[in-house]
Amino acid sequence: MNLLAIGNALVDVLAHADDAFIAANGLDKGSMRLVDEAEADRLYGVMGPGVESSGGSAANTAVGVVSLGGSAQFVGRVRDDTLGQVFTHDIRAAGVVFECAPAPTGPPTGRCLVLVSPDAERTMSTFLGAASHLVPADVDPAAVAAAEITYLEGYLWDPSEAKEAFRKAMAAAHDAAGRVAFSLSDAFCVDRFRPEFVDLIDSGHVDILFANQAELCSLFEVDDLEVALKQLGQRVPIAAITVGAAGSVVVSADGVERVAARVLGGVVDTTGAGDLFAAGFLYGLTHGHDLTRCADLGSLAAAEIISHVGSRPEQSLRDLAVEAGLL
Amino acid sequence: MNLLAIGNALVDVLAHADDAFIAANGLDKGSMRLVDEAEADRLYGVMGPGVESSGGSAANTAVGVVSLGGSAQFVGRVRDDTLGQVFTHDIRAAGVVFECAPAPTGPPTGRCLVLVSPDAERTMSTFLGAASHLVPADVDPAAVAAAEITYLEGYLWDPSEAKEAFRKAMAAAHDAAGRVAFSLSDAFCVDRFRPEFVDLIDSGHVDILFANQAELCSLFEVDDLEVALKQLGQRVPIAAITVGAAGSVVVSADGVERVAARVLGGVVDTTGAGDLFAAGFLYGLTHGHDLTRCADLGSLAAAEIISHVGSRPEQSLRDLAVEAGLL
Numbered sequence: 073m074n075l076l077a078i079g080n081a082l083v084d085v086l087a088h089a090d091d092a093f094i095a096a097n098g099l100d101k102g103s104m105r106l107v108d109e110a111e112a113d114r115l116y117g118v119m120g121p122g123v124e125s126s127g128g129s130a131a132n133t134a135v136g137v138v139s140l141g142g143s144a145q146f147v148g149r150v151r152d153d154t155l156g157q158v159f160t161h162d163i164r165a166a167g168v169v170f171e172c173a174p175a176p177t178g179p180p181t182g183r184c185l186v187l188v189s190p191d192a193e194r195t196m197s198t199f200l201g202a203a204s205h206l207v208p209a210d211v212d213p214a215a216v217a218a219a220e221i222t223y224l225e226g227y228l229w230d231p232s233e234a235k236e237a238f239r240k241a242m243a244a245a246h247d248a249a250g251r252v253a254f255s256l257s258d259a260f261c262v263d264r265f266r267p268e269f270v271d272l273i274d275s276g277h278v279d280i281l282f283a284n285q286a287e288l289c290s291l292f293e294v295d296d297l298e299v300a301l302k303q304l305g306q307r308v309p310i311a312a313i314t315v316g317a318a319g320s321v322v323v324s325a326d327g328v329e330r331v332a333a334r335v336l337g338g339v340v341d342t343t344g345a346g347d348l349f350a351a352g353f354l355y356g357l358t359h360g361h362d363l364t365r366c367a368d369l370g371s372l373a374a375a376e377i378i379s380h381v382g383s384r385p386e387q388s389l390r391d392l393a394v395e396a397g398l399l
Numbered sequence: 400m401n402l403l404a405i406g407n408a409l410v411d412v413l414a415h416a417d418d419a420f421i422a423a424n425g426l427d428k429g430s431m432r433l434v435d436e437a438e439a440d441r442l443y444g445v446m447g448p449g450v451e452s453s454g455g456s457a458a459n460t461a462v463g464v465v466s467l468g469g470s471a472q473f474v475g476r477v478r479d480d481t482l483g484q485v486f487t488h489d490i491r492a493a494g495v496v497f498e499c500a501p502a503p504t505g506p507p508t509g510r511c512l513v514l515v516s517p518d519a520e521r522t523m524s525t526f527l528g529a530a531s532h533l534v535p536a537d538v539d540p541a542a543v544a545a546a547e548i549t550y551l552e553g554y555l556w557d558p559s560e561a562k563e564a565f566r567k568a569m570a571a572a573h574d575a576a577g578r579v580a581f582s583l584s585d586a587f588c589v590d591r592f593r594p595e596f597v598d599l600i601d602s603g604h605v606d607i608l609f610a611n612q613a614e615l616c617s618l619f620e621v622d623d624l625e626v627a628l629k630q631l632g633q634r635v636p637i638a639a640i641t642v643g644a645a646g647s648v649v650v651s652a653d654g655v656e657r658v659a660a661r662v663l664g665g666v667v668d669t670t671g672a673g674d675l676f677a678a679g680f681l682y683g684l685t686h687g688h689d690l691t692r693c694a695d696l697g698s699l700a701a702a703e704i705i706s707h708v709g710s711r712p713e714q715s716l717r718d719l720a721v722e723a724g725l726l
Contacts, residue, residue, distance in 0.1 A: 087492075088713070121462075121489040121711060124451035135448075154481035162448040165414075384448060386415065386708070 073169070074142040074358040076219035078211065078241055079130025079228055080203040081148030081172075082182045083155045085122040086343065086381055089187035093119075094195055101189065104196040104258045106230060112199035115185050124155075125382040126162035127184055128203070129257060130225040132344045132383045136351025136373050138167040139389040141399070142358060145169040145219065147210055151202040155181035166384065172210060175202050186343050188381065194343040204231040211241045217248035220358045221280070223350070226257035229265050242277050253280035255350060256287035263290055273307050280357070281311040282350045288313050297321075301328065312353050312367060314346055314374070320367045331367035334375040336392070344383025348373040352389070369398055400496070401469040401685040403546035405538065405568055406457025406555055407530040408475030408499075409509045410482045412449040413670065413708055416514035420446075421522055428516065431523040431585045433557060439526035442512050451482075452709040453489035454511055455530070456584060456674045457552040459710045463678025463700050465494040466716040468726070469685060472496040472546065474537055478529040482508035493711065499537060502529050513670050515708065521670040531558040535567045543568050544575035547685045548607070550677070553584035556592050569604045580607035582677060583614035590617055600634050607684070608638040609677045615640050624648075628655065637684075639694060641676050641701070647694045658694035661702040663719070671710025675700040679716070696725055 094101050097115065107115070116122075134144035146163055150156035152174040159181060163170045174181075182201035186194050206228065216222050222245040228234045245252050254272065256262050262269060269291060272278055281304075285297050292303040297315065304311055304323060311323040319333040352373035356366030373389050380386050393399040421428050424442060434442070443449075461471035473490055477483035479501035486508060490497045501508075509528035513521050533555065543549050549572040555561045572579050581599065583589050589596060596618060599605055608631075612624050619630040624642065631638055631650060638650040646660040679700035683693030700716050707713050720726040 116488060119492065121453065121492045122485070123709060124485065126448065158449070158451065161443060165446065165448045380708070381713070382450060 073145055073219040075134060075137050075144040075221050075223055075354055076147065076216055077130035077134040077144060077223040078147040078238065079225040080128045080182060080200060081131060081150045081159050082128040082184045082198065082203060083159055084125050084127035084184045084186050084343065084383060085116065086125060086186045086188055086341070087120040087122040089120060090190060094187060094189065099187070099195050099197070100260070101195050102193050103260050104198060104227070105260065107197045107199050109179070109199055109201070112183065112185060112197065115197055119185065119187065123381060124158065125384060126159050127344070127383045129227055129255065129347045130223055131163055132347035133223060133351045133354070134168045135163065135166040135384050136348045136389060137355050139385045140352065140355040140369065140373070140393060141390040142355045145215060147172060149175060149202045149206045149210065150181045151175045151178060153180050155183060156202070162384070175205065178202060178205055188341045188343065192339045192342050192378065194341060200231065204234065206231065206234040206237050208233065208237045208240045211237045211244070213244040216241050216244035217250065219250055221251045221253050221354055223253040223354065225255050226261050226265070226269065229261065229268065251279040252277060253282065253350070253354060254278045255346065256281070256283040256291060259286040259290040262287050266291060279309050281308045282346065283311070284314045284346055285316070310363065312349070312370065314349050319371055320349065322363045322367050324363055326363065329364060331364055331371060334371040336375040337379040339378050341381045342378050344377045345374045347383060348377040348385070365398065369393060372396055372398060400472055400546040402461060402464050402471040402548050402550055402681055403474065403543055404457035404461040404471060404550040405474045405565065406552040407455045407509060407527060408458060408477045408486050409455040409511045409525065409530060410486055411452050411454035411511045411513050411670065411710060412443065413452060413513045413515055413668070414447040414449040416447060417517060421514060421516065426514070426522050426524070427587070428522050429520050430587050431525055431554070432587065434524045434526050436506070436526055436528070439510065439512060439524065442524055446512065446514065450708060451485065452711060453486050454671070454710045456554055456582065457550055458490055459671045459674035460550060460678045460681065461495045462490065462493040462711050463675045463716060464682050466712045467679065467682040467696065467700065467720060468717045469682045472542060474499060476502060476529045476533045476537065477508045478502045478505060480507050482510060483529070489711070502532065505529055505532055515668045515670065519666045519669050519705065521668060527558065531561065533558065533561040533564050535560070535564045538564045538568045538571070540571040543571035544577065546577055548578045548580050548681055550580040550681065552582050553588050553592070553596065556588065556595065578606040579604060580609065580677070580681060581605045582673065583608070583610040583618060586613040586617040589614050593618060606636050608635045609673065610638070611641045611673055612643070637690065639676070639680050639697065641673055646698055647676065649690045649694050651690055653690065656691060658691055658698060661698040663702040664706040666705050668708045669705050671704045672701045674710060675704040675712070692725065696720060699723055699725060
């Protein structure tokens with residue numbers, strides 16, 4: 073298995089919303105906030121018509137790896153309800169191994185209300201529901217050992233038992249000589265767990281770090297990307313930092329390299345851009361490509377996802393990569 | 400109220416599928432077939448990852464009329480389950496009046512499994528579920544009387560009680576000096592009810608008839624559109640026949656007029672093209688536009704819907720129509 077991804081099993085509910093609506097509902101444009109079921113219901117009640125599409129950051133990454141021709145397993149929690157069936161169907165139909173049994177009791181399957189602005193930025197309100205009940209027992213050390221890379225989303229650092237599950241997975245991966253990839257997920261998420269994230273990095277638990285510019289700057293509490301990159305230095309073996317339309321910056325023992333973004337049609341909805349960048353990068357890494365090619369595969373996968381509404385690929389990423397001469 | 404639309408309350412589950420998959424599952428490409436819950440579950444189990452989006456033919460038309468700036472009410476049946484909540488939220492959030500209480504018992508909310516081919520054609524398998532339980536009591540004569548046009552989808556001719564509800568609505572509309580619009584919906588649907596549909600038309604129950612080329616040809620059991628148009632003649636006051644990329648043909652006392660299609664970006668998914676054509680046409684008719692302009696508004700609304708996956712507009716149709724100089 074190329075990738076074992078552990079994260080929140082969520083169904084996205086995507087709707088268009090203008091800046092006035094974002095402001096009137098007290099949301100920080102471009103961010104992710106956690107909400108309880110009552111607030112999720114309230115916001116759903118006032119937001120526009122939606123489209124439901126399976127999501128979840130690490131789950132999107134797993135789907136992207138398979139769409140490129142790799143293999144992936146996803147670990148995350150749903151309930152035995154309609155949205156849980158939708159999530160399960162979609163991830164399996166995409167070719168990802170997903171073996172977690174749906175919970176027969178407890179909160180409903182989690183959902184992420186995604187408001188897409190006219191400028192294609194997305195603002196997310198997530199009710200984690202069943203996803204937050206991930207426990208260490210959900211992590212099978214044998215499955216982790218069978219994967220080249222174990223990928224964890226920072227979003228799941230919020231529930232404390234899930235955090236323990238992450239620590240267990242990290243230990244199992246390193247015991248089996250696998251690598252651990254970690255995504256900082258969101259600047260506000262970094263803000264909540266800064267010391268823990270820095271400790272994870274400095275204690276050698278993370279081999280591959282994914283972040284966007286805002287998240288890396290938040291991690292080191294600086295405003296300038298160059299300063300943040302300097303702070304990051306060689307603290308992780310590989311770091312891939314996305315910088316929006318400017319593409320990405322890859323930091324490794326080989327130095328700092330900048331790779332351009334790719335464009336496929338217009339920019340309609342940036343939901344999932346970071347997740348799919350990670351998918352392309354990790355596919356490349358597990359298939360013997362150099363870091364520049366890895367980042368370029370990430371750019372291509374991200375370009376596909378932002379060209380339409382939703383965070384799962386609508387075209388075969390492998391076909392696109394072959395067409396672009398990357399595979 | 401400009402429009403009272405009565406039809407199947409459905410949530411679409413849209414997935415990409417190639418021709419081999421369509422054939423392997425015994426489906427007629429481009430058609431709609433009714434399936435039971437077991438077959439819907441089987442097909443869902445083997446089809447690719449999906450996107451859920453509220454649909455239903457007449458419901459899509461109602462949403463289109465409101466998106467153009469008109470007013471519309473929808474009558475159709477859902478259950479009190481997750482998909483029923485999704486349908487209810489989406490149609491109300493789109494500005495359509497929807498007052499039917501969800502059924503507390505009986506079959507679940509209906510769904511339409513839509514397989515979108517690489518050439519943008521769609522093939523539908525519909526489990527009507529709660530939608531088929533529409534009964535005459537669901538039709539409020541006062542609501543019908545308050546609408547300028549009552550719009551009925553041929554798809555609902557399958558359940559016999561729903562048919563009675565349709566007859567009640569037609570009578571109420573004419574009692575109140577309103578007009579009745581009827582869509583033939585699907586060539587196979589026409590095949591099931593040909594004598595009844597011809598009788599509806601010839602007995603003066605239909606003032607405005609919508610059909611595509613295949614449906615009109617099926618109605619008169621001929622292969623050639625021109626022959627079908629001759630057969631249609633003046634049997635209904637207004638007929639609007641869509642002919643795909645060739646646009647539409649409007650037949651009225653003023654003669655036969657051909658109106659070109661419109662293009663907005665590429666053709667991604669033809670789901671809802673006929674529904675949105677009807678929306679544009681009916682908006683025009685209830686706002687004093689001539690028949691050519693009505694058909695042109697229909698072309699514009701259809702062009703928007705086929706430019707993306709799903710059968711509800713992603714942009715304001717009014718903005719598009721103003722931009723195009725039609726409003």
